[in-house]
Amino acid sequence: MATTQNAGKKRRGSEPEGSVATGNGVAPDTSANGAAEAGATEAVATNGVAALTRDAGELLDLYVKMADIRAFEEGTSKGFRTGKIGGYLHTYIGQEAVATGFLDAHRKGDKVITAYRDHAHAILLGSDPKAVMAELYGKGTGLVAGKGGSMHLFDAANDMMGGYGIVGGHIPLGVGMAYALRYQGTDNIVQLYLGDGAIHNGAFHEAANLAGLWGKEGMNPCLFILENNKYGMGTSVERATAMTDLSAKFDSYGIEHEDVDGMELEAVLDCAHRVTARVRETGKPYAVEVQTYRIAPHGAADFLERYRTKDEVKEWRLRDPLGLLEQRLLDVGAVAEGRLAEIKANAKRLADEAIAFAEESPEPAIEELHTDVYA
Numbered sequence: 001m002a003t004t005q006n007a008g009k010k011r012r013g014s015e016p017e018g019s020v021a022t023g024n025g026v027a028p029d030t031s032a033n034g035a036a037e038a039g040a041t042e043a044v045a046t047n048g049v050a051a052l053t054r055d056a057g058e059l060l061d062l063y064v065k066m067a068d069i070r071a072f073e074e075g076t077s078k079g080f081r082t083g084k085i086g087g088y089l090h091t092y093i094g095q096e097a098v099a100t101g102f103l104d105a106h107r108k109g110d111k112v113i114t115a116y117r118d119h120a121h122a123i124l125l126g127s128d129p130k131a132v133m134a135e136l137y138g139k140g141t142g143l144v145a146g147k148g149g150s151m152h153l154f155d156a157a158n159d160m161m162g163g164y165g166i167v168g169g170h171i172p173l174g175v176g177m178a179y180a181l182r183y184q185g186t187d188n189i190v191q192l193y194l195g196d197g198a199i200h201n202g203a204f205h206e207a208a209n210l211a212g213l214w215g216k217e218g219m220n221p222c223l224f225i226l227e228n229n230k231y232g233m234g235t236s237v238e239r240a241t242a243m244t245d246l247s248a249k250f251d252s253y254g255i256e257h258e259d260v261d262g263m264e265l266e267a268v269l270d271c272a273h274r275v276t277a278r279v280r281e282t283g284k285p286y287a288v289e290v291q292t293y294r295i296a297p298h299g300a301a302d303f304l305e306r307y308r309t310k311d312e313v314k315e316w317r318l319r320d321p322l323g324l325l326e327q328r329l330l331d332v333g334a335v336a337e338g339r340l341a342e343i344k345a346n347a348k349r350l351a352d353e354a355i356a357f358a359e360e361s362p363e364p365a366i367e368e369l370h371t372d373v374y375a
């Protein structure tokens with residue numbers, strides 16, 4: 001399953017780079033952007049178009065979140081190119097429906113852990129986009145006081161347990177957190193995001209083995225969300241492993257799994273709510289291989305993208321998750337083109353505000369050298 005380079009089913013996608021949404025913000029501001037529309041949009045099937053699987057207002061609110069993330073990410077790219085964001089930077093462009101869909105099933109106290117492509121996860125969980133942007137700029141107002149940067153966002157109060165730069169390094173931590181949540185007698189779960197590149201790391205195999213084992217006793221409510229975006233840096237899935245059915249690797253550890261189309265928000269939502277309930281109820285781990293695509297370069301310094309063709313990227317753009325959702329909402333008459341334009345404009349405004357905040361913020365105070373340090 002999993003590893004085709006083809007975009008598959010084509011629908012109207014977003015236009016080329018930059019034209020789809022922009023902005024940040026997410027958690028706040030949905031009323032301004034989307035919720036107000038809810039009452040007017042019953043999910044009615046017309047002209048042979050399949051009815052929406054969820055309430056139109058709810059989907060529109062989630063579209064706003066995706067648009068906000070897209071705009072935030074586009075804003076970060078500019079910051080990096082102009083040398084204002086140091087270190088490294090990986091955007092989530094193309095994968096917005098994945099975290100947006102799965103985190104819709106997040107319940108307070110569930111823990112979320114991911115790798116370095118982490119801006120969307122933090123913002124969706126409720127971190128202030130301004131603080132996230134300031135973190136990328138290394139400023140004192142940043143989410144972790146400018147000491148983490150893009151790859152190490154952390155916001156425990158909002159259940160965001162990081163942001164990790166070492167590929168696979170976070171996987172044992174997530175599995176351990178899942179054990180701890182059950183040990184403490186809660187019914188919370190862990191959403192553990194990992195990439196197709198991370199699954200070949202030894203840390204994954206050791207941790208998945210324990211997850212399966214502890215899960216037999218209902219002691220590992222860990223939902224593995226494998227974001228198969230087809231590449232680990234410049235290495236395609238086909239060039240990374242002889243066994244490209246990635247989710248099947250969970251079979252070795254007694255962990256059940258399924259695949260989902262990560263470009264279709266409705267499909268992600270259906271899957272996310274169902275499997276989250278299952279993990280919460282059973283205390284057993286479960287894995288979802290999400291078929292998605294990194295439309296953006298691997299990171300901000302991936303200028304040439306020699307490992308893939310322009311045509312391949314173009315084909316996947318036809319399945320841009322924002323474009324697909326826009327088309328669904330338009331098809332059923334749940335939204336007007338003008339409203340979508342307003343949402344994108346608002347998203348861009350929020351991103352610009354976050355950038356201005358980051359640029360105007362002070363450097364971290366010198367005292368910060370001595371805080372958050374274990375000795």
Ligand SMILES: Cc1ncc(C[n+]2csc(CCOP(=O)(O)OP(=O)(O)O)c2C)c(N)n1
Nearest residue numbers: 117165166167195196197198229231232233
């Ligand atoms: C242990 C380790 N090895 C190598 C790297 C260099 N590296 C950074 S990103 C990356 C690719 C990971 O790909 P994937 O897990 O698919 O995540 P994606 O970038 O596609 O989101 C590699 C190998 C690293 N950060 N850590």
Ligand SMILES: [Mg+2]
Nearest residue numbers: 195196231232
């Ligand atoms: Mg990948």
